[in-house]
Amino acid sequence: MQTTVWFITLVGVALLAAVFYYVISNSQTPEDYSSVQQKWYRFRHKWFYFIAIFGIVVTLATLIPFPLPSQDAAYAGEDYQVVDVSGHQWYWTMSTDTVVTGKPVAFYVTGADVNHGFGVYDENLKLVAQVQAMPGYTNKLIHIFDQPGKYRILCLEYCGLAHHAMIAELKVEAAS
Amino acid sequence: MSATTLDTAVSKRVDYSEAENQAALVAVKAHLITGFLVFLLMMLAGAAMRAAQSNMMPVEAGLFYQILTLHGVGVVGTAGIASTGVLWYFLRQYVPLSTKIFWLNFGVFLAGVVIILGSIFIGKYGGGWTFLYPLPGISLGAWSTGAAAAFLLGLLIIGTGFLILYLDMGRAILSQYGNFGRALGLTQLFGKEPVNPYHPATVVAGTMVLIVNFIGIAVGAVVLVMMLVNLYNPEFKPDALLVKNLIYFFGHVFINATIYASVVAVYELLPRYTGRPYKTSKVFYAAWFAIVFMVMAVYPHHLFMDAPMPMWAMITAQVLSYGSGIPVLVVTGYGALMLVYRSGIQWNTASKLLILSMFGWAAGVIPAIIDAMVSVNRVLHNTLWVPGHFHFYLLLGLLPMIFGFTFYLLNGKKEGKTPLTEKLGFYSYLIGGLLLALTFLGSGAHSIPRRWAVHMEEWVPYAQWGTLAATLVVLGVLLFTIRVLTALPKAPEPSV
Ligand SMILES: [Cu+2]
Numbered sequence A: 001m002q003t004t005v006w007f008i009t010l011v012g013v014a015l016l017a018a019v020f021y022y023v024i025s026n027s028q029t030p031e032d033y034s035s036v037q038q039k040w041y042r043f044r045h046k047w048f049y050f051i052a053i054f055g056i057v058v059t060l061a062t063l064i065p066f067p068l069p070s071q072d073a074a075y076a077g078e079d080y081q082v083v084d085v086s087g088h089q090w091y092w093t094m095s096t097d098t099v100v101t102g103k104p105v106a107f108y109v110t111g112a113d114v115n116h117g118f119g120v121y122d123e124n125l126k127l128v129a130q131v132q133a134m135p136g137y138t139n140k141l142i143h144i145f146d147q148p149g150k151y152r153i154l155c156l157e158y159c160g161l162a163h164h165a166m167i168a169e170l171k172v173e174a175a176s
Numbered sequence B: 001m002s003a004t005t006l007d008t009a010v011s012k013r014v015d016y017s018e019a020e021n022q023a024a025l026v027a028v029k030a031h032l033i034t035g036f037l038v039f040l041l042m043m044l045a046g047a048a049m050r051a052a053q054s055n056m057m058p059v060e061a062g063l064f065y066q067i068l069t070l071h072g073v074g075v076v077g078t079a080g081i082a083s084t085g086v087l088w089y090f091l092r093q094y095v096p097l098s099t100k101i102f103w104l105n106f107g108v109f110l111a112g113v114v115i116i117l118g119s120i121f122i123g124k125y126g127g128g129w130t131f132l133y134p135l136p137g138i139s140l141g142a143w144s145t146g147a148a149a150a151f152l153l154g155l156l157i158i159g160t161g162f163l164i165l166y167l168d169m170g171r172a173i174l175s176q177y178g179n180f181g182r183a184l185g186l187t188q189l190f191g192k193e194p195v196n197p198y199h200p201a202t203v204v205a206g207t208m209v210l211i212v213n214f215i216g217i218a219v220g221a222v223v224l225v226m227m228l229v230n231l232y233n234p235e236f237k238p239d240a241l242l243v244k245n246l247i248y249f250f251g252h253v254f255i256n257a258t259i260y261a262s263v264v265a266v267y268e269l270l271p272r273y274t275g276r277p278y279k280t281s282k283v284f285y286a287a288w289f290a291i292v293f294m295v296m297a298v299y300p301h302h303l304f305m306d307a308p309m310p311m312w313a314m315i316t317a318q319v320l321s322y323g324s325g326i327p328v329l330v331v332t333g334y335g336a337l338m339l340v341y342r343s344g345i346q347w348n349t350a351s352k353l354l355i356l357s358m359f360g361w362a363a364g365v366i367p368a369i370i371d372a373m374v375s376v377n378r379v380l381h382n383t384l385w386v387p388g389h390f391h392f393y394l395l396l397g398l399l400p401m402i403f404g405f406t407f408y409l410l411n412g413k414k415e416g417k418t419p420l421t422e423k424l425g426f427y428s429y430l431i432g433g434l435l436l437a438l439t440f441l442g443s444g445a446h447s448i449p450r451r452w453a454v455h456m457e458e459w460v461p462y463a464q465w466g467t468l469a470a471t472l473v474v475l476g477v478l479l480f481t482i483r484v485l486t487a488l489p490k491a492p493e494p495s496v
Helices: A002-025 A032-061 B017-055 B061-091 B099-122 B143-179 B201-232 B240-262 B264-274 B282-297 B311-339 B349-371 B374-380 B385-411 B420-445 B457-487
Strands: A081-088 A091-094 A098-100 A104-113 A116-121 A127-133 A140-144 A149-155 A167-173
Touching: A002 B311, A002 B349, A002 B374, A032 A149, A032 B311, A032 B374, A081 A098, A081 A116, A081 A127, A091 A167, A098 B457, A104 A116, A104 A127, A104 B420, A116 A140, A127 A140, A127 B374, A140 B282, B017 B061, B017 B099, B017 B385, B017 B457, B061 B099, B061 B143, B061 B240, B061 B264, B061 B385, B099 B143, B143 B201, B143 B457, B201 B240, B201 B282, B240 B264, B240 B282, B240 B385, B264 B311, B264 B349, B264 B385, B282 B311, B282 B349, B349 B374, B349 B385, B349 B420, B385 B420, B420 B457
Parallel strands: A081 A104, A098 A167
Antiparallel strands: A081 A091, A104 A140, A116 A127, A116 A149, A149 A167
């Protein structure tokens, strides 16, 4: 996901830079504005419809199904591994530090004092899932681990002077 | 402030005496010079943070977070005051604005700044500019309740100054146009009046900024008061999610309004450099009308990872975040490119910066709307991607609007050789700014969290690139600032 959006961004910025370069390198040979307007207003029309249709397609494709788990549902019992998480200044508490691959993990996350951010990082320090940890709320995050390994929990919401030191470990074992 | 030859024929101008115009020019220059000096300091602060993260400079964590707080609040506040200088300069040509109230806001702003500086450097407040409840009151001994209160109070005072200024702008716009709908061009958009292509874009933009920022700051005031009450009366416990909503609404509207205020420099000045008029149209009015709502409704894209947020709010935020890119990409940026294309434009520092601003704004929109997708936000939220997107359109979009306007005031429209300081400054700033934004975005794509005083070993190379980029930006702005300090105070009103 991260690699894809990074690539799309770079391409988008480069294309836009190319358009600006084209216009700037064509800025010094004066032409009558009305002919420029005629041609490029017509093109603007098409450009608008392109962006609109593109937007609708992307919106539908990324929102159906809705990418966040329902907060009303209870994720318990046999189907889920439940981990209760609480963020404190400046440490994490978790009801267990070991889960297994393949079976969804339901993290029930709250902030004990201030806002924190519960970020799950894999062994390569890649962020795989996150949710905010807010006082007064229990946020539910569902994640299925594919790879066993030593994951790290990093705090992703600024929470005071040792924010960067708020790191916990989560062991993910291969399902037997 | 003299009228432009391009559109005097059709749009009404306010008559001021020569003395009034001189006084106004001095006030605008004070806003801009303050802007340059504080931006430069804030960039030094930013560079220091990147240097600390790359282990090139020892900065103790507490101090880092104080600098972080200062950098965030300082840049947003300065963007507010400097963009107000740009908007006010042009708006007063169409509606009768009070120079006294303009100065009053400036004075109130400085008073607020002094209080905030005291809270950060004397009181050691380091709760972030976002002052998320209840962090300001729970520092585990790092700063006192008084320091947190001073910070909130400083913001409240600054907001009050802006509200007073907006009241004056509102009064002036109403005196000239009767109602905000007419000022926004809605009567033309909906066919109640014939389309007048010389209806000033500045009035449309100014009215939009006034409406959204008035509401934004009023909401800010409410949440600041709630938190102040909580600091001294802990029995009063507001809901953390509600407070977060209010803070992000306020912050998002305020910083966005700075761009919508500054863009009038592009509308007003590009025609002077290209010899082509920027005419308003139904498409233009529709775009700005839509932006009024979108700017206020998109902020929940900061709260996608707050799972209890209602689903409709998240969906609306994603859809409107995308939608709010359209007026930029289809109307303003596109229109600016059309003005430039085969126009025989005069290139100088001002016109270069104004075009850069269009690029930076439009390009910065790309990573912004990508991050505003719920499915992507899951892995980019609160990583350095976020500062990446806003540094993109603040450093390369907003500031070039303000800087471009300043160089217009400084050099006028005159042709001739561009001083070396301006040329070097421009390229240092451009390359540094681009590198800085891309380094942040790349860091975000590699999952590096934002607001971490100490970086893990794996992240240090990114921070080093960031330090290099920040140094180039600082160098560019330093050169600009030297030029501005030496030439702007005595620069005469540019003749059109
Ligand atoms: Cu934290």
